[in-house]
Amino acid sequence: MMRSILAFLAFAAFANAQAFSFRIGAPVASQDFQFKSAAFVFRTEGCAGVEKLKITAAAVGRVNGERRSMDLHVAASSSHPGVFAVAQQWPQEGNWVVSLKGECGDKIAGAIVPLNRQGFIRESAKFFSRAAKDSEIDAALKDLAKKEEPK
Amino acid sequence: MTNHPVQVTTEILAACRTGDRDAFRSLYDTYKDRVYSIALYFFHGDRAAAGDASQQVFLKLLTQIGQFRGDAEFSTWLYRMVVNTCVDMTRRRKRTTDLSDTLPAPARQHEEIEQRQVVDAVQAAVAELPEKFRIAVLLRHFDDLSYEEMAAILNCSAGTVASRLSRGHRMLAVRLKKFQERWK
Amino acid sequence: MEMTDPAAERFAQSMLAELPLVEAPESVWRGIEARLDAGERPRPAPVFRWPRWAFAIAAIFAIVAAIFWRASQRGWIDTGHSSQTIAIGQIGTVTIAPGTRLRVVADRPEEHRLALQHGEIHARITAPPRLFFVDTASGTAIDLGCEYTLTADDRGAGELHVTRGWVAFVWQGRESLTPAGAMVRTRPVSGPGIPYFEDASSELKRAVDGRLDVNAALGAARPRDTLTLWHLLQRVSDTDRAPVYDRIATLAPLPASIDREKVLRLDPEALKLLKEELAWTW
Numbered sequence: 200m201m202r203s204i205l206a207f208l209a210f211a212a213f214a215n216a217q218a219f220s221f222r223i224g225a226p227v228a229s230q231d232f233q234f235k236s237a238a239f240v241f242r243t244e245g246c247a248g249v250e251k252l253k254i255t256a257a258a259v260g261r262v263n264g265e266r267r268s269m270d271l272h273v274a275a276s277s278s279h280p281g282v283f284a285v286a287q288q289w290p291q292e293g294n295w296v297v298s299l300k301g302e303c304g305d306k307i308a309g310a311i312v313p314l315n316r317q318g319f320i321r322e323s324a325k326f327f328s329r330a331a332k333d334s335e336i337d338a339a340l341k342d343l344a345k346k347e348e349p350k
Numbered sequence: 351m352t353n354h355p356v357q358v359t360t361e362i363l364a365a366c367r368t369g370d371r372d373a374f375r376s377l378y379d380t381y382k383d384r385v386y387s388i389a390l391y392f393f394h395g396d397r398a399a400a401g402d403a404s405q406q407v408f409l410k411l412l413t414q415i416g417q418f419r420g421d422a423e424f425s426t427w428l429y430r431m432v433v434n435t436c437v438d439m440t441r442r443r444k445r446t447t448d449l450s451d452t453l454p455a456p457a458r459q460h461e462e463i464e465q466r467q468v469v470d471a472v473q474a475a476v477a478e479l480p481e482k483f484r485i486a487v488l489l490r491h492f493d494d495l496s497y498e499e500m501a502a503i504l505n506c507s508a509g510t511v512a513s514r515l516s517r518g519h520r521m522l523a524v525r526l527k528k529f530q531e532r533w534k
Numbered sequence: 535m536e537m538t539d540p541a542a543e544r545f546a547q548s549m550l551a552e553l554p555l556v557e558a559p560e561s562v563w564r565g566i567e568a569r570l571d572a573g574e575r576p577r578p579a580p581v582f583r584w585p586r587w588a589f590a591i592a593a594i595f596a597i598v599a600a601i602f603w604r605a606s607q608r609g610w611i612d613t614g615h616s617s618q619t620i621a622i623g624q625i626g627t628v629t630i631a632p633g634t635r636l637r638v639v640a641d642r643p644e645e646h647r648l649a650l651q652h653g654e655i656h657a658r659i660t661a662p663p664r665l666f667f668v669d670t671a672s673g674t675a676i677d678l679g680c681e682y683t684l685t686a687d688d689r690g691a692g693e694l695h696v697t698r699g700w701v702a703f704v705w706q707g708r709e710s711l712t713p714a715g716a717m718v719r720t721r722p723v724s725g726p727g728i729p730y731f732e733d734a735s736s737e738l739k740r741a742v743d744g745r746l747d748v749n750a751a752l753g754a755a756r757p758r759d760t761l762t763l764w765h766l767l768q769r770v771s772d773t774d775r776a777p778v779y780d781r782i783a784t785l786a787p788l789p790a791s792i793d794r795e796k797v798l799r800l801d802p803e804a805l806k807l808l809k810e811e812l813a814w815t816w
Contacts, residue, residue: 224813224816225816226699227700227713233383235680235699235700242814270361272380274379274380286379378563385558401558401559401562405565408566465552468552469553472549476553487550492555522549530545
């Protein structure tokens with residue numbers, strides 16, 4: 200029984216080591232001065248060969264109760280391949296999250312990154328081994344609205 | 351240098367056509383460093399000329415953006431403007447090399463001093479290339495464009511692009527041969 | 535020895551790889567905006583046009599009431615009761631708070647350097663790193679692409695608060711790296727202290743600001759505070775270093791490429807790799 204559990208854990212660890220996912224960070228993580236004003240930076244993990252990578256990003260927000268979304272430009276670091284930055288391209292008003300989707304061959308990763316005036320909210324970011332669903336994005340926006348309510 | 355192609359969305363282009371300053375800024379931010387760097391090295395490290403050329407390119411872009419129909423890559427259209435602007439400026443201005451305004455980097459340690467010498471040498475070698483080879487080498491270096499894309503930008507055949515790159519690289523190899531041992 | 539063509543091609547490309555991408559200075563965008571605002575691009579006619587003489591008078595007032603000084607002035611700047619803003623070449627601006635005394639030490643394209651005797655400055659720099667420096671009696675702030683506030687008293691004691699980007703503060707070989715949202719205190723005898731995030735607990739701040747209390751710092755650290763712990767690695771004795779490293783590894787699981795033994799020996803490359811990995815938690 201113990202051997203089976205250990206084998207399962209070892210397999211899970213191995214599978215996990217291969218998982219394609221995002222890692223987000225503050226601009227300093229990029230080591231690239233061109234990204235010093237970015238809202239956040241990110242890299243991918245588990246994708247062998249940056250040339251296979253395809254990234255899309257969208258900002259989704261609620262402004263005065265109205266849901267809005269926009270495609271975002273993602274900048275690639277020229278000095279650190281595999282590192283990307285998202286600059287603020289959405290308005291100051293309202294609550295916003297950024298939804299990331301990455302494709303590496305047949306692997307997909309997703310992330311929802313909530314934002315406030317200070318930048319991205321690391322503790323509230325969510326990560327998926329697929330694209331984020333609209334319902335998950337809406338839930339993140341709802342949580343953000345609660346946090347940002349004046350106390 | 352490897353660069354990852356950045357997609358300019360149709361939304362950004364459409365917004366630029368309506369005079370949306372934020373959309374134009376986004377477009378500018380996407381390409382500004384490559385345009386500036388190509389101009390900088392084309393003009394032998396002259397920051398003032400590079401700044402002028404960059405401004406002209408982006409202003410031209412905004413003025414003529416209504417003419418971009420999307421039948422070619424946006425980058426092809428943009429870089430064609432970069433090439434034309436650099437060549438036009440060269441014809442109009444006297445060639446000066448302002449050594450005080452060339453690429454700086456404070457060298458604080460021995461390794462940095464050595465690295466600085468390499469960069470200076472490469473920059474000087476590029477500056478000495480004939481104009482047609484210089485622009486081809488810089489376009490290829492800063493945006494890793496295909497021969498076909500460069501042919502569209504330079505208004506020549508892909509074979510001519512290959513020839514200019516090959517001859518440009520050979521000239522650079524000769525001028526920089528003192529660094530051969532280091533490279534090995 | 536003559537190189538073959540493919541070898542020459544490869545060699546040339548490897549040499550070209552040394553050519554850095556250069557960030558376009560902010561002045562390029564400002565120039566574009568100025569020309570757009572001057573009507574270089576077709577736009578709706580303004581409702582009202584100022585007569586030309588109004589521009590001339592405005593220009594005279596601007597010169598007389600100038601709040602922008604070229605940073606090529608080499609003397610001391612004493613702001614007295616008002617603040618001043620100076621341009622740092624084409625790479626940014628520095629706002630000098632009231633009651634500040636500083637001097638322009640160098641104003642060259644490859645080096646812009648101020649000496650802050652006392653007071654407060656707020657720097658906004660849009661240039662590649664290591665072009666803008668501020669000397670104080672307790673060390674030098676090296677801009678790595680950022681916006682920050684630096685204060686100093688006559689003895690050199692002060693604080694560096696970074697709002698955007700990140701700043702290195704160096705003194706006699708001791709260096710602190712302070713990213714956005716963090717601060718570091720500086721002291722005249724010992725140079726830069728250990729940086730911490732402004733939202734760190736008061737226990738952590740007390741543990742590293744005054745007399746160093748390693749155990750208290752380790753106990754109070756969150757994952758984000760690996761910024762502080764990374765600096766602590768280089769400030770503690772050999773005996774204390776292992777617990778600091780182990781606490782870092784608990785707070786921020788590290789990849790196999792990070793060599794614990796090399797870090798404990800303060801191998802520069804290992805420390806650099808560790809810093810680059812930990813920066814993803816800062």
